[in-house]
Amino acid sequence: MNSFDLKSYLSSKREQINEELGSIFANDSSKIIRAMKYSVMAGGKRIRPILCIAAAETVGGKDQDVIKAGCAIEMIHTYSLIHDDLPAMDNDEIRRGQATCHVAFDEATAILAGDALLTLAFEILSSLECIKENHVIDWMKVIHTISTAAGYKGMIEGQMQDMASEGDLLCLEDLENMHALKTGALIEASVTVGAILGNGNIHQIQQLGTYAKYIGLAFQVADDLLDVEGDPNVMGKNAGSDQARSKSTYPALIGIEQSKQFAKKLVNNALKALDYFDNKAHPLRAIAHYIVDRKK
Amino acid sequence: MNSFDLKSYLSSKREQINEELGSIFANDSSKIIRAMKYSVMAGGKRIRPILCIAAAETVGGKDQDVIKAGCAIEMIHTYSLIHDDLPAMDNDEIRRGQATCHVAFDEATAILAGDALLTLAFEILSSLECIKENHVIDWMKVIHTISTAAGYKGMIEGQMQDMASEGDLLCLEDLENMHALKTGALIEASVTVGAILGNGNIHQIQQLGTYAKYIGLAFQVADDLLDVEGDPNVMGKNAGSDQARSKSTYPALIGIEQSKQFAKKLVNNALKALDYFDNKAHPLRAIAHYIVDRKK
Numbered sequence: 001m002n003s004f005d006l007k008s009y010l011s012s013k014r015e016q017i018n019e020e021l022g023s024i025f026a027n028d029s030s031k032i033i034r035a036m037k038y039s040v041m042a043g044g045k046r047i048r049p050i051l052c053i054a055a056a057e058t059v060g061g062k063d064q065d066v067i068k069a070g071c072a073i074e075m076i077h078t079y080s081l082i083h084d085d086l087p088a089m090d091n092d093e094i095r096r097g098q099a100t101c102h103v104a105f106d107e108a109t110a111i112l113a114g115d116a117l118l119t120l121a122f123e124i125l126s127s128l129e130c131i132k133e134n135h136v137i138d139w140m141k142v143i144h145t146i147s148t149a150a151g152y153k154g155m156i157e158g159q160m161q162d163m164a165s166e167g168d169l170l171c172l173e174d175l176e177n178m179h180a181l182k183t184g185a186l187i188e189a190s191v192t193v194g195a196i197l198g199n200g201n202i203h204q205i206q207q208l209g210t211y212a213k214y215i216g217l218a219f220q221v222a223d224d225l226l227d228v229e230g231d232p233n234v235m236g237k238n239a240g241s242d243q244a245r246s247k248s249t250y251p252a253l254i255g256i257e258q259s260k261q262f263a264k265k266l267v268n269n270a271l272k273a274l275d276y277f278d279n280k281a282h283p284l285r286a287i288a289h290y291i292v293d294r295k296k
Numbered sequence: 297m298n299s300f301d302l303k304s305y306l307s308s309k310r311e312q313i314n315e316e317l318g319s320i321f322a323n324d325s326s327k328i329i330r331a332m333k334y335s336v337m338a339g340g341k342r343i344r345p346i347l348c349i350a351a352a353e354t355v356g357g358k359d360q361d362v363i364k365a366g367c368a369i370e371m372i373h374t375y376s377l378i379h380d381d382l383p384a385m386d387n388d389e390i391r392r393g394q395a396t397c398h399v400a401f402d403e404a405t406a407i408l409a410g411d412a413l414l415t416l417a418f419e420i421l422s423s424l425e426c427i428k429e430n431h432v433i434d435w436m437k438v439i440h441t442i443s444t445a446a447g448y449k450g451m452i453e454g455q456m457q458d459m460a461s462e463g464d465l466l467c468l469e470d471l472e473n474m475h476a477l478k479t480g481a482l483i484e485a486s487v488t489v490g491a492i493l494g495n496g497n498i499h500q501i502q503q504l505g506t507y508a509k510y511i512g513l514a515f516q517v518a519d520d521l522l523d524v525e526g527d528p529n530v531m532g533k534n535a536g537s538d539q540a541r542s543k544s545t546y547p548a549l550i551g552i553e554q555s556k557q558f559a560k561k562l563v564n565n566a567l568k569a570l571d572y573f574d575n576k577a578h579p580l581r582a583i584a585h586y587i588v589d590r591k592k
Contacts, residue, residue, distance in 0.1 A: 030453060031456060033448060036448065086407065088402075106384075107384035108382075108384045111384060111407065112379070112452050112456060119414065119446050119452065123440060128436065131436065136433050140435065141422075141424075147416070152328045152412040152416060157326060160327060160408060
């Protein structure tokens with residue numbers, strides 16, 4: 001495992017994903033496409049599509065089986081950022097090191113660009129060219145998994161709870177539940193979708209789901225820590241914004257040191273869920289470590 | 297055809313659709329569900345799901361085959377209204393006779409309720425309970441048809457063009473193109489989806505698509521006329537708003553009388569596209585007349 005070069009893995013997958021995403025927005029003749037492209041191509045970590053690919057590889061699938069699904073998930077992630085950044089929500093002006101969509105364009109265009117990315121995700125997931133006839137039922141499961149995770153039972157409910165809790169300090173249980181919905185659900189969906197399209201069996205899909213639950217929460221604890229301790233120049237967004245908004249965070253609730261311990265414990269639990277798999281799970285193992293060690 | 301009782305047909309289908317939609321929002325324990333339900337259950341005409349059902353019946357299908365798809369389309373229609381009404385877009389305070397979603401709740405909740413309705417549409421369209429295994433490829437086509445019509449090549453581009461044109465008088469061709477995208481695309485999708493799930497053959501699906509194109513535009517011309525001549529108490533929204541915003545409309549471009557003639561011509565063309573069908577197309581025929589004769 002020590003010999004696994006995560007940095008090369010991440011950058012090669014990221015390049016592949018960016019190429020695929022770029023080809024989708026190659027014709028940017030209209031303002032709405034330019035706004036969608038502006039936000040999607042702003043250079044995110046692409047952690048969700050990478051997880052999708054790595055999960056597929058873990059069960060013996062190929063990245064070409066899942067890259068379109070990974071791109072669709074990245075679009076949903078990007079739409080959620082565009083809408084969360086709006087003046088009526090977090091009112092953020094910087095994201096991924098550049099002006100947020102409503103600042104670079106205007107508010108109406110940003111709302112519609114988010115809507116259009118969410119809709120395009122499902123257009124891609126249902127395009128017959130990326131579906132092999134014999135696996136159409138799997139693609140249907142994929143659409144259902146993603147839409148459920150992104151909707152009012154998942155990510156959107158998480159954002160509602162996040163907004164409702166501003167100013168109040170949540171208890172640990174409510175904070176965990178909020179994160180499980182707001183970021184955990186789509187991360188879990190990314191891994192599950194990879195496992196489904198990689199042709200994993202039911203037990204493999206379940207184990208990978210457990211892995212995803214743990215790294216999803218670890219990802220958020222790490223995000224909270226970065227907001228306290230991170231370097232804004234490296235992150236491409238302002239630090240300290242959680243505290244400025246009196247948001248409930250792990251550091252605020254249990255302190256910085258205990259938050260770090262907690263993140264480590266979550267990563268260990270994630271790794272245990274991968275015991276079942278062979279070397280093909282090395283990327284997922286390395287990603288679990290990376291999630292808490294990253295600087296942005 | 298004269299013997300066909302459209303009023304009973306519409307009200308019985310509407311009741312069925314409202315029942316189905318109501319059952320989806322039966323558990324309204326969270327604020328986001330209450331906001332979604334508030335807008336969806338505000339008593340729209342349900343013309344899109346009714347078209348979906350009537351198209352299915354025209355090719356010999358049953359309403360139970362398509363009602364869920366019809367409800368999903370109604371959710372997408374409702375999401376588009378919620379977002380169009382936002383302060384950053386049309387800034388409307390009254391819709392379907394009640395306060396718009398962002399007035400009744402708040403702007404952030406309205407944005408997320410729209411997002412959640414759009415997402416829920418795809419969750420429903422991909423739910424395995426409503427898919428018969430042997431028709432799964434048809435459902436995939438349905439998801440693709442709807443997402444393409446609702447996205448940046450369809451409804452959303454139409455809204456962008458509509459916003460961009462405010463203050464300018466469009467030429468007739470641009471106005472028609474804008475409407476074909478903004479309202480026409482989803483109306484055409486409603487009919488096409490009904491024809492697909494009703495098991496229509498390719499020629500039937502095409503004929504019904506032609507019908508839908510004509511009534512889609514007729515619908516918009518009639519809307520423009522209602523905005524000039526309609527009774528706000530009957531419509532449940534303010535009249536004269538297009539003029540107040542200097543929007544391009546058919547009455548503004550070609551006058552009221554010529555707009556009425558144009559709407560009639562479109563309806564006749566729509567009816568011609570139905571010549572191919574037997575009595576089972578009577579509801580679609582009657583709907584074509586209704587679209588230009590309605591008072592709201």
